[in-house]
Amino acid sequence: MNRRNRSLFFALGFLVLGTHLLSIGAGPLMWTLLALQLLVYPQLVYWRAARSADPLRAELNNLLIDGVLLGAWMAAWGFPLWISFMLFVGVCLNVIIFMGMPGLWKGMAALAGGMAAVALLQDVSFRPQTELATSLLCIVLLTAYLLFFANDAYRRGVSLHSSRRQLGEQLAEITKLQALLQEQAQRDPLTGLHNRRFLDEALERELAACAGAGRPLALVLIDIDRFKQVNDTYGHPAGDEMIRQLAELLRSRVRETGVIACRYGGEEFLLMLPGVTVAEAATLAEELRATFESLRVVADGRTMRTTLSIGVSGFPEHEPRAHLLVLKADRALYAAKLRGRNRVVLSTEPLPEGRALPEAAS
């Protein structure tokens, strides 16, 4: 709202224009009208705009009402040069600042409207002279008005710059949070390893890359043996601790670039090894199995141990399609369970005599 500026400059205008009224020997009616216009009117239009459903639009209309009334004063006094110049520039500046160049035409039309209204009511004779004091005060007030607006424009520029900087910082913060959320959506909260969703996407990508570059890719699917028994005997939190320890072991063994360890299911983990052959993956799997077999997991002062069953499949030997390559590793893992657990089985090895894969695994 423009209340402070309008009240201040209209009050100063009353002092300046008062000198003109003195010089022309204006009567009480003229003084009263000028006081109403310059001292009371700013409060009235503010009050009207503040209560309006659309205060901004109401304030823009107020600027045009200013134009009509000030145009009327110019005409009523016979267009005294300095006074008219000061009022004209003041009105035009205001409407341009708040409405742009289209506002200028509206402001000029408002001024002309006020002048025309006076011309209809009385003869308008041209009396351009003002006393020196009035002319000087007009120059001072107009200068103050221009300086005020220049300073206002500077402060708006500074505040805009700082808002832009703040917006930029907030945007950077949001982008960082987005990246963090995206990262968290791809992680298993218990172990911090990647989750299945991430691996399924990464596997498609890596398989295509390996196929293009003529490189192998191996999958190692790992399942904790008799884990239900661990939970039942030591409790779920102890089971969680065992899952965390296995995750730590996998993390420590697969630090090479490109290798992804993920928690694929409850107590099931999958390693994706781009550039690694089935034989190399089987060697790594055997090391992991042996290390885990000798691992003692301590939870709540109690020591637990169990073993791993592991299935290994590889591209290009076993399967070029991602989901079927996982299925082959799953079948190999199933075969390891059937053969008594605590072992590594390659996808190509047949199931034991007389055993078939369950429907879910095929």
Ligand SMILES: Nc1nc2c(ncn2[C@@H]2O[C@H](COP(=O)(O)OP(=O)(O)OP(=O)(O)O)[C@@H](O)[C@H]2O)c(=O)[nH]1
């Ligand atoms: N503590 C814990 N247990 C889990 C979690 N996710 C799955 N489980 C348990 O893991 C157990 C898996 O049991 P099963 O699928 O029967 O397998 P298993 O007992 O390991 O038997 P085999 O795989 O045949 O050796 C179930 O009891 C699940 O409740 C987990 O995040 N934390």
